[in-house]
Amino acid sequence: MTVRSMIAGVLQQEDLNFLLTNRIPRRLATRFMGWFSQIEQPLVRSLSIAVWRAFADVDLADAKQTRFRSMHDCFTRELKAGARPVDPDPGTLVSPCDAIVGASGRVDGATVFQAKGFPYTLQDLLVDPALAGVYRNGRYVTLRLTSGMYHRFHAPHDCRVEQVTYISGDTWNVNPIALKRVEKLFCKNERAVLRARLEATGHVVSLVPIAAVLVASIRLHFLDVLLHLGHRGPNVIPCDAPCRKGEEMGWFQHGSTIVVFVPDGFELCENVRERSVIRMGQPLMRVP
Numbered sequence: 082m083t084v085r086s087m088i089a090g091v092l093q094q095e096d097l098n099f100l101l102t103n104r105i106p107r108r109l110a111t112r113f114m115g116w117f118s119q120i121e122q123p124l125v126r127s128l129s130i131a132v133w134r135a136f137a138d139v140d141l142a143d144a145k146q147t148r149f150r151s152m153h154d155c156f157t158r159e160l161k162a163g164a165r166p167v168d169p170d171p172g173t174l175v176s177p178c179d180a181i182v183g184a185s186g187r188v189d190g191a192t193v194f195q196a197k198g199f200p201y202t203l204q205d206l207l208v209d210p211a212l213a214g215v216y217r218n219g220r221y222v223t224l225r226l227t228s229g230m231y232h233r234f235h236a237p238h239d240c241r242v243e244q245v246t247y248i249s250g251d252t253w254n255v256n257p258i259a260l261k262r263v264e265k266l267f268c269k270n271e272r273a274v275l276r277a278r279l280e281a282t283g284h285v286v287s288l289v290p291i292a293a294v295l296v297a298s299i300r301l302h303f304l305d306v307l308l309h310l311g312h313r314g315p316n317v318i319p320c321d322a323p324c325r326k327g328e329e330m331g332w333f334q335h336g337s338t339i340v341v342f343v344p345d346g347f348e349l350c351e352n353v354r355e356r357s358v359i360r361m362g363q364p365l366m367r368v369p
Contacts, residue, residue, distance in 0.1 A: 119151050119152075119153045119154075120151055120152075121150045121151045121154075126149065126150065126151050126152060129151075129152040130149070130152050130155055133152060133155075133156075133228070133229075134229075136228070137227065137228040137229035138227075138229045139228075139229035140229070141155075141158070143160050143161055143164040143165075143231075144158045144159070144160065144161065145158065145159040145160055145161050145162075146158065146159070156232060157232055157233070157332050157333075158231070158232075159233065160231060160233075165179075165231075165327075165360055165361045165362045166362055167235075167326060167327030167361075167362035168362060168363060168364050170364070171281060171368075172367060172368050173238075173350065173364045173365070173366070173367060173368065174237045174238050174286065174341075174343065174347070174364075174365050174366040174367075174368060175235075175237050175238070175326065175327065175361070175362050175363060175364060175365055176224065176237070176359045176360065176361055176362065176363050176364075176365045177224070177234040177235050177236065177237050177288055177330070177339060177341065177361060178224055178226060178230075178231070178232075178233070178234040178235070178339055178361050179226065179230045179231045179358075179359070179360050179361050180224035180225055180226050180230070180339070180358070180359055181224075181225045181226075181227065181356060181357070181358055181359075182222065182223070182224065182225075182353055182354060182355055182356065182357050182358075182359055183195075183196075183222075183223035183224070183225050183257075183260075183338070183355065184196060184197075184221075184223045184355065185220075185221060185222040185223060185349060185353060185355065186220065186221070186349065187218065187219075187220060188203065188216055188217065188218055188219045188220065188221055188342075189218075190217060190218060191203045191204065191213060191217055193206070193221055193340075195223070195260045195265075195266055195267055196257065196260040196261050197261075198261075199260060199261065199264060199265075199266075201264075201265045201267060201268050203216055203217070203342075205265060205268040206267055206268050206272075206274075206289065206340070207246075207274050207287070207289070207342075208246065208248055208274070209246060209274070212274070212276060212285075212287065215285050215344055216287070216342045216343070216344060217345075218345045219342060219343055219344045219345045219347070220342075220343050220345075220347045220348070220349060220366060221340060221341060221342050221343070222340070222341045222349065222353060222365060222366070223338060223339075223340050224338065224339045224340070224341065224359070225255065225256075225337075225338050226333070226337060226338065226339070231361070232332055232333045233329055233331070233332040233361075234288070234290065234329075234330055234331060234332065234333075234339060234361070235327050235328060235329050235330055235361050235362070236277070236324035236325060236326055236327065236328045236330055237286065237288070237326070237341065237365060238279050238280075238281075238286070238326050238368070239279065239280040239281060239324070239325055239326050240277040240278060240279050240280060240286065240323075240324055241277060241278050241280060241321065241322065241323050241324070242275055242276070242277045242303060242320055242321075242322040242324060242330075243276050243277065243278055243319070243320065243321065244274075244275075244276045244317065244318065244319055244320065245273055245274070245275055245276070245301065245304060245317075245318045245320060246273065246274040246276075246316070246317050246318070247272075247273045247299075247316040247318065248271065248272050248273070248274070249271055250269055250270045250271040250272065250292075251269045251270050251271070252270060252271060252292055252293055254293055255267070255270070255291060255293040255337055255338045267289075267291050267338070267340065270291050270292055270293065271291070271292040272289055272290060272291040272292060273289070273290050273299050273301075274287055274288075274289050275287060275288040275289070275290070275301075275330070277324070279368070280323075281368075282368060282369075284343065284344055284347075284368070284369075285344065286341070286342070286343050287341070287342045288330075288339055288340075288341055289339065289340040289341075289342070290333065290337065290338070290339050291337050291338045291339070291340065292333070292337050293337040293338070299331060299332075299333055300331050300332055300333075301330060301331035302322075302329065302330060302331055303320055303322035303324075303330075304318060304320065327361075327362055341365065341366075343366055346369035347366045347367060347368065347369060348366065348367045348369075349365070349366055349367075350364040350365055350366060350367060352364060353365060353366075
């Protein structure tokens with residue numbers, strides 16, 4: 082039995098997992114990890130990456146570089162050119178990130194599910210009544226990034242980002258165990274709402290990156306500010322940022338979850354099924 086399998090066995094015990102990842106000073110632990118992960122001292126860097134890899138399935142084979150200044154540098158690594166082919170079909174929206182597919186499907190009026198039996202409303206998550214109205218009876222996909230995955234995210238189609246709304250919040254874990262126990266968890270956590278308009282059709286698509294314990298802070302290429310727990314929201318930031326399909330938009334300083342919202346008329350692609358693994362650039366939804 083390997084160390085990783087032993088750790089996985091322990092963490093699969095739901096009560097213990099929830100206790101270890103949530104019943105701690107979440108915000109303080111998250112701030113500390115944000116500082117610690119960026120230490121560039123070689124011994125600290127090497128040990129931290131080794132411990133991280135013992136807990137997570139980290140594959141660096143497709144990383145652009147093989148030497149890293151810090152654990153954070155490794156966590157936010159770029160990919161080799163061509164490592165994630167982007168589906169060229171103009172009729173598809175592609176996944177913005179590598180992820181495990183969580184709850185997805187039709188928005189029930191204004192109600193969305195984080196897990197079976199645990200609903201939340203569009204208004205609670207997006208905080209903008211007009212934008213929530215756009216996705217009434219629309220479609221959504223929850224994309225969960227595990228700690229070892231590639232943590233940058235990309236444009237799902239040719240689009241123009243019109244607005245970013247940052248909402249400060251908590252840092253609950255967003256793993257399946259917590260999603261089954263904490264009501265409206267996504268609506269409690271720190272998050273950003275990226276509102277983008279598709280160039281070809283004019284549809285408004287939103288990406289909602291959501292932070293988690295040890296994994297807060299979001300960096301966007303088209304904003305000159307780091308979105309992190311020090312802000313108090315919501316902060317509405319108008320912008321006019323064109324993005325090509327598959328173009329990198331930004332990254333989590335550590336990682337978490339992205340929920341994608343589209344209006345009624347879009348349909349999930351056949352490969353999008355709960356608990357399936359999807360990679361950035363693969364088909365996600367069909368554009369009407």
